[in-house]
Amino acid sequence: MQKSTENMLASYVDALHPIIYVNHFDFVVIDEMLRKIGNGVKFVEYNNALGIIDFDTKSPQMECTLEQFLKLVLDNGYEHETFIVLKDVHKELEDTKVIALLKRIAEDNLYRDDYHTTVFIISATTVIPHELENYITVFELPLPEEREIISIIKDFARDLEISISDNVLNNIALSFKGLNEFQIKQILNLAYQDGGYIDEDDKLLILKEKEQFIKKSGMLEIVNFRETIDDIGGLENLKDWLQRKAKVFSNLDSAMKFGVDVPKGIMIIGMPGCGKSLTAKATASLFEIPLVRLDVGRLLGKYVGESEQNMRKALKLSEAISPCVLWIDEIEKAFAGVGTDGGGSDVTTRLFGQFLTWMQEKENTVFIVATANDISRMPPEFLRKGRFDELFFVDLPNGEERRKIIDIHLKKRKKWNKDIDSIALIKETEGFNGADLEAVVKDTIERAYIEGIDTISTDDLIKSIRDTKSISSTLKEKIAQIKDTISKIDIKPASKADGRG
Ligand code: ATP
Numbered sequence: 001m002q003k004s005t006e007n008m009l010a011s012y013v014d015a016l017h018p019i020i021y022v023n024h025f026d027f028v029v030i031d032e033m034l035r036k037i038g039n040g041v042k043f044v045e046y047n048n049a050l051g052i053i054d055f056d057t058k059s060p061q062m063e064c065t066l067e068q069f070l071k072l073v074l075d076n077g078y079e080h081e082t083f084i085v086l087k088d089v090h091k092e093l094e095d096t097k098v099i100a101l102l103k104r105i106a107e108d109n110l111y112r113d114d115y116h117t118t119v120f121i122i123s124a125t126t127v128i129p130h131e132l133e134n135y136i137t138v139f140e141l142p143l144p145e146e147r148e149i150i151s152i153i154k155d156f157a158r159d160l161e162i163s164i165s166d167n168v169l170n171n172i173a174l175s176f177k178g179l180n181e182f183q184i185k186q187i188l189n190l191a192y193q194d195g196g197y198i199d200e201d202d203k204l205l206i207l208k209e210k211e212q213f214i215k216k217s218g219m220l221e222i223v224n225f226r227e228t229i230d231d232i233g234g235l236e237n238l239k240d241w242l243q244r245k246a247k248v249f250s251n252l253d254s255a256m257k258f259g260v261d262v263p264k265g266i267m268i269i270g271m272p273g274c275g276k277s278l279t280a281k282a283t284a285s286l287f288e289i290p291l292v293r294l295d296v297g298r299l300l301g302k303y304v305g306e307s308e309q310n311m312r313k314a315l316k317l318s319e320a321i322s323p324c325v326l327w328i329d330e331i332e333k334a335f336a337g338v339g340t341d342g343g344g345s346d347v348t349t350r351l352f353g354q355f356l357t358w359m360q361e362k363e364n365t366v367f368i369v370a371t372a373n374d375i376s377r378m379p380p381e382f383l384r385k386g387r388f389d390e391l392f393f394v395d396l397p398n399g400e401e402r403r404k405i406i407d408i409h410l411k412k413r414k415k416w417n418k419d420i421d422s423i424a425l426i427k428e429t430e431g432f433n434g435a436d437l438e439a440v441v442k443d444t445i446e447r448a449y450i451e452g453i454d455t456i457s458t459d460d461l462i463k464s465i466r467d468t469k470s471i472s473s474t475l476k477e478k479i480a481q482i483k484d485t486i487s488k489i490d491i492k493p494a495s496k497a498d499g500r501g
Pocket of ligand 1: 235
């Protein structure tokens, strides 16, 4: 455990923060910390499932309610400095009597010179009753940095008397970024049990397990993908831009020394099915870093402050995993309603503000890729230059782009041949998006298979094209609306101009 973390907790106690909410699931780790900072202090403990607990031996003493327990220990602080340790009591924090008792303890601690009691609430779920907002300080344990991860692995190896080479050590330490001490030890145990040693091959296991932990946290999702920049047909301006940023990203150290700013991220706005998600994946592959998706809707909680807390955790987790691409899909849905009146949208407005501040101030290597269709309801602050490095508009593919997209999908399925007349296809596919074109290729190949045709011809493709309803016909109004909104903002086209229409 980091020394500075303990010091920080101790300084909260010294500064009379009466209720400290420790947001953590691992009681053993927290107990150890409290023991260190509470030298000579009287400990009393209550656990939601077991009632009163002996803090030292952990043996249950008596079953009772939290209210009864608090009444019992309320006045201890006059005789000795006391730490009241409450575990997993977040549900009880909705009880008005419990709230009143905690408030009384907090006020006595603050205003009475002869009373010294600090309450520690330890739970993986944060519930802050409105009435106690001013008395509660939320304390979160920072995730271990690389240096600390290395020492956790070294301790582990020493305990089991196994040797790990420096090379392996440094290599696997990086893969553990974003996990806490407990999780790191769990994975090390698993890797050790697998073969009785830890080596480079365990990296895969670590990454798999890490994915599980991150998934379970419910805040972020690691996205697996195979797509590269070569899978994108067209969008040449956007691809050139990304390629330039990739140069900076893969030489960050020297670029920063030279005076280059760390790339912050891009916003890609545009027509559905035209390669926005594809670009998010290709960015991660180009930068050679993991792709992590943030779903803002999943951060919304039902308690006061819970959503903001979740957002903070998610952003912190992304920093811990960094360098990474943080992909926020359909960002317009996440932050729709910002600035309007009403209960739900208040929370969204706060989350939005929190996210903007983080983006504005961030100096880390989390590269944001935000994607959106309809930005007519997006708060204008979001689109202001300076938040993102650049805003790109992805339009329906032009003629040359349609040709390239068809080629890419034919080649992917090993069905491309030089006799296919691209120019004829360009004329036939006016108004098609990338997803339509992919569907045309798939359909043609399936038909050819069923009909026993080996080589795809232009006519085969045209037949499928004519059977496909393009997005321009099915989503006519939506497309017109997107175009209208885009015409009003300063945004770069993702595609290079094309003469063929
Ligand atoms: P939405 O707004 O509906 O989420 P999107 O712009 O994110 O759409 P993608 O998911 O990237 O669209 O594209 C859907 C599919 O269409 C992709 O899997 C890809 O196969 C194909 N596609 C779209 N655009 C292109 C393109 N420019 N080049 C190659 N394939 C493309």
